[in-house]
Amino acid sequence: MSMIEFLPEVADFLNAVQGLRIDGQRVAAPETIAVINPSTEAEIARVASADAAHVDMAVAAARQALSGPWGTMSGHDRGVLLWRLADAIEARKDIFGQLDALDNGKPFYKARDVDAVYSARHFRYFAGWASKIEGRTIPVSEPGRFNYTSVEPVGVCGLITPWNYPTLMVAWKLAPALAAGNTIVLKPAEQTPLSALYLADLALEIGFPPGVLNVVPGLGGTAGAALAAHKGVDKIGFTGSTETGRRIVAASTGNLKKVSLELGGKAANIIFPDADLASATDGAFWALFGNNGQSCTAGARLFVHASIREQVLAGLIQRANALSVGPGMARAAHDLGPIISQPQMDKVLSYVAQGEAEGARRVAGGHRLDQPGYFVAPTILDGVSDAMAVAREEIFGPVLAVLSFEDESEVLARANATEFGLAAGLWTNDLSRAHRMAARLQAGTIWINTWGDTDAASPFGGMKQSGYGREMGQEAIALYSQTKSVWLGIKESDLI
Numbered sequence: 491m492s493m494i495e496f497l498p499e500v501a502d503f504l505n506a507v508q509g510l511r512i513d514g515q516r517v518a519a520p521e522t523i524a525v526i527n528p529s530t531e532a533e534i535a536r537v538a539s540a541d542a543a544h545v546d547m548a549v550a551a552a553r554q555a556l557s558g559p560w561g562t563m564s565g566h567d568r569g570v571l572l573w574r575l576a577d578a579i580e581a582r583k584d585i586f587g588q589l590d591a592l593d594n595g596k597p598f599y600k601a602r603d604v605d606a607v608y609s610a611r612h613f614r615y616f617a618g619w620a621s622k623i624e625g626r627t628i629p630v631s632e633p634g635r636f637n638y639t640s641v642e643p644v645g646v647c648g649l650i651t652p653w654n655y656p657t658l659m660v661a662w663k664l665a666p667a668l669a670a671g672n673t674i675v676l677k678p679a680e681q682t683p684l685s686a687l688y689l690a691d692l693a694l695e696i697g698f699p700p701g702v703l704n705v706v707p708g709l710g711g712t713a714g715a716a717l718a719a720h721k722g723v724d725k726i727g728f729t730g731s732t733e734t735g736r737r738i739v740a741a742s743t744g745n746l747k748k749v750s751l752e753l754g755g756k757a758a759n760i761i762f763p764d765a766d767l768a769s770a771t772d773g774a775f776w777a778l779f780g781n782n783g784q785s786c787t788a789g790a791r792l793f794v795h796a797s798i799r800e801q802v803l804a805g806l807i808q809r810a811n812a813l814s815v816g817p818g819m820a821r822a823a824h825d826l827g828p829i830i831s832q833p834q835m836d837k838v839l840s841y842v843a844q845g846e847a848e849g850a851r852r853v854a855g856g857h858r859l860d861q862p863g864y865f866v867a868p869t870i871l872d873g874v875s876d877a878m879a880v881a882r883e884e885i886f887g888p889v890l891a892v893l894s895f896e897d898e899s900e901v902l903a904r905a906n907a908t909e910f911g912l913a914a915g916l917w918t919n920d921l922s923r924a925h926r927m928a929a930r931l932q933a934g935t936i937w938i939n940t941w942g943d944t945d946a947a948s949p950f951g952g953m954k955q956s957g958y959g960r961e962m963g964q965e966a967i968a969l970y971s972q973t974k975s976v977w978l979g980i981k982e983s984d985l986i
């Protein structure tokens with residue numbers, strides 16, 4: 491198979507053991523993490539693994555940077571730096587694309603044209619916000635009092651990110667946190683630390699003061715846990731599993747740091763018989779198989795009206811069998827890459843087996859591909875019922891569960907019968923039904939006749955156990971700021 495050649499910058503980056511990035515310095519650590527390419531199962535790089543002492547150093551550097559030039563920098567100047575970072579990411583989108591294709595395994599073209607380009611856009615959107623963070627003047631009832639608010643950064647933010655979109659998930663948190671004037675200790679996922687480290691170098695190069703962005707790759711239970719519990723951290727922004735989210739909340743209680751969480755999902759996607767079936771089938775297919783099902787918004791529970799079930803199912807199976815799956819760095823543009831790791835692949839395959847044991851019918855895929863790398867054939871399970879594990883638990887892999895329904899109120903109740911509430915969607919040409927359902931579905935994002943859209947300007951986050959806080963849009967600025975209320979007594983007598 492023909493592979494894309496490494497860019498010289500990428501080859502150099504992979505050859506040097508990557509140290510932690512603390513206070514503008516590269517810091518070696520006694521322990522290292524082997525970064526595995528899931529497309530080949532080969533080790534591609536070694537990265538320093540932070541322990542609690544390194545996290546201490548990084549938090550101290552971030553604290554110090556709050557009282558350095560960054561602390562007094564105007565919103566305008568922070569915005570200029572963020573905009574420059576956006577331009578730098580875009581100019582190096584091939585490098586970011588290769589780094590994400592290598593440690594995550596996703597197709598290079600998607601890593602470059604979606605993940606890297608949307609990360610740049612994210613920084614650009616929040617560059618605009620940096621100079622527009624305003625307080626209010628509040629008319630209070632007591633005479634002789636003047637009250638106003640000022641909006642300040644929270645302080646030192648610990649950002650903990652997952653492996654499914656290595657650059658983009660960092661951008662989602664980092665851009666608003668920096669726009670609001672915070673300093674950062676970033677702990678990327680241990681499977682995918684490369685682009686976060688590269689981003690730290692880029693930020694330094696274009697003029698962010700040392701200590702503003704520190705990166706401490708390491709294991710979740712070590713570096714992540716130390717960051718979540720650290721008394722010098724004012725806020726944790728986390729994206730990952732619901733189980734880890736619970737641990738982070740528990741660890742945060744020592745200093746009652748602020749926490750925002752974007753957690754798991756098990757999104758319901760509903761096709762009504764009045765929908766445009768070709769686009770609904772296509773949309774429902776990519777709702778799950780986009781990013782290989784490794785997405786917290788994956789449309790994992792597909793409810794299809796009984797009257798159109800056979801037609802939709804045939805379209806889904808045909809699409810699944812036509813997908814091309816291959817290494818992230820393949821020259822050919824594959825639709826999907828591998829699963830992130832061996833344990834994750836084993837988990838996905840065991841869910842398929844459990845689904846079949848509980849009575850679901852496997853109508854596509856369900857097996858590991860006979861080649862190196864953690865590749866699983868796109869899988870569809872038909873005849874899934876609500877009680878099955880594959881309908882209740884987040885699989886985070888290319889497994890679509892198809893369920894059938896008879897009427898609107900029934901499917902609404904079943905769609906909402908989940909502990910998760912990140913996203914939900916429906917396909918219909920009935921405008922009233924679209925609005926009725928959008929109002930009643932319990933999820934932070936609702937997609938109607940579309941799926942998966944996000945935008946730096948539009949708030950995103952979970953209801954129920956999918957988390958709290960909203961990223962993106964003006965909500966994200968609030969998430970990384972705190973409001974101060976200032977009172978001034980005015981001597982009325984001076985006026986007379």
Ligand code: ADP
Nearest residue numbers: 651652678679709710711714715730731734737
């Ligand atoms: P997954 O199981 O898919 O890897 P996780 O929620 O465990 O998802 O991982 C998301 C991020 O959380 C990663 O950066 C991981 O290292 C980190 N993490 C895992 N465990 C902990 C923990 N106990 N405390 C803080 N961070 C953690």
